[in-house]
Amino acid sequence: FCQQKRLADMERKAVNDMFVILSDIWLDEEETMVKLRQVLEGYESVEVVPSLFILMGNFCSSPCNLSFHSFASLRSQFGKLGKMIAEFPRLKEHSRFLFIPSPDDAGPSSVLPRCALPKYLTEELQKEIPNALFMSNPCRIKFYSQEIAVFRRDLLYRMRRSCLIPPSTAETSDPFAHLVATIIHQSHLCPLPLTVQPISWNHDHCLHLYPTPHTIILGDRSEQKSFNYAGVTCFNPGSFST
Template sequence: LLSNGIFQVNTCGFPPLEDREASLSLLMGLDFFGGGVIPTEETLRLSSLEKKAVNDMFVILSDVWLDNPEDVPMCYLVEKTMEKLAVVLDGYDSVEVVPSLFVLMGNFCSRPCNLAFSSFEELRLQFGKLGEMIAARSRLKEHSRFLFVPGPDDAGPSKALPRCALPKYLIEELQKHIPNAIFVSNPCRFDMKSTLKIPTPTRIKILDLLYRMRRSCLIPPTSEETSDPFEHLVATITHQSHLCPLPLTVQPIIWNYDHCLRLYPTPHVIVLGDKSEQKAFKYTGITCFNPGSFANDGTFAAYRPCTKEVELSALEG
């Protein structure tokens, strides 16, 4: 504090990041997914299963548009999206070991589902067609799980985070074809040991976060270590241990559920479904990636929990 009353800052940085293993050692086996205390023997057994599951794969797609917009150029994009999705499903249906999990993230509509939106019945039918498309691939229907995460402009009660799962009205037709489909909130987290016996804590979020973070910057990030905006974003959310460290005026948060956005202990994987360029980055042991916008450029990603490797993929054309 200077004599004239000005508070001068010489250095401003992030709070230190606590390593995941250090956090777990202090928690003494406490399961943050509500499973109580997990014995050390069980943790070791699950870790062993993870290393043996060399064929397990998660396929993640963001911006899977299903609607039929009136705008001609947008209608072309939506039609191409469904065609591209069929190509992806056909490709994985023909491999020797099908993916364990498909994660389909919104937005599921090319237009915001706000008060001016009047095509909910049509969108409901399009979800039904998606269910038919998946059910037509018998190996995927039998051996893969499908998880749906709503986007920021999908149908819901508000723009505040966390966003609840897609309304039951929209997904009923799809569930007739895929009864075991999973519909979750945004953000969501899952630990595959509950279904696949693999201890892979994962966080999934979709909010066009990079754009909002850059707009809210008071001081431009330093380029000494990297000039990549995505890498700056990953460093920010991991050090802040929060998926959305923005002012409430920029992004409202339902305060009673703010804990759903926290990143403690740090997960193995963070998936940021952003409209920005497809990107993957490993930071302090955390794998973070953006699968890209499937509707706009046909990009998606595949993640292998055994090796914690990300395969960034794209369809031609």
């Protein structure tokens, strides 16, 4: 109880803490890198820099499947990203950078949950940015007393394709609202058939939403949306590169 009270007190004082969340960072697209530099320049000049940058995949404009053979180039692009971040000393020193892969990024398979990005791709970036963290997909962030679940998957499209009975439009016709209500009621981040989205049963608990987190970040290529349901804030940052 004392620890919870202490965390709550610290949380109330952390009024300047800020998270920056971006999804679809195509490192092989020049336009994306120009936009990312503008974002970093903007936050470098603010009075209090963000505590955390959450950067979600895809990190390449092409899926890293069996036909993908540009891993050396992708490794180099991660290194260039590290050098770019290092150009902003306040961000490098005071901010953390969290990288979360998408199912289309380099990895063993498209099975969920996804392990972190391979070290081969990220070690050049890690040398430049010691504060970089490479996490699984999904992952959870503890912000004092609050829990934040982060999941990168184009879930809305797949859920709508797998829908047998159209959701009721009596309360809302917003597909994102229906998606949020579904995953919260199911207490699972990806309640899709295994034929649509394979899941490693030994690690299925990583996708559970019980107990329900305070915030759910769904990285999806659909448009930016935010929806509050049953006391949970859920939002989609949209695609940064499209």
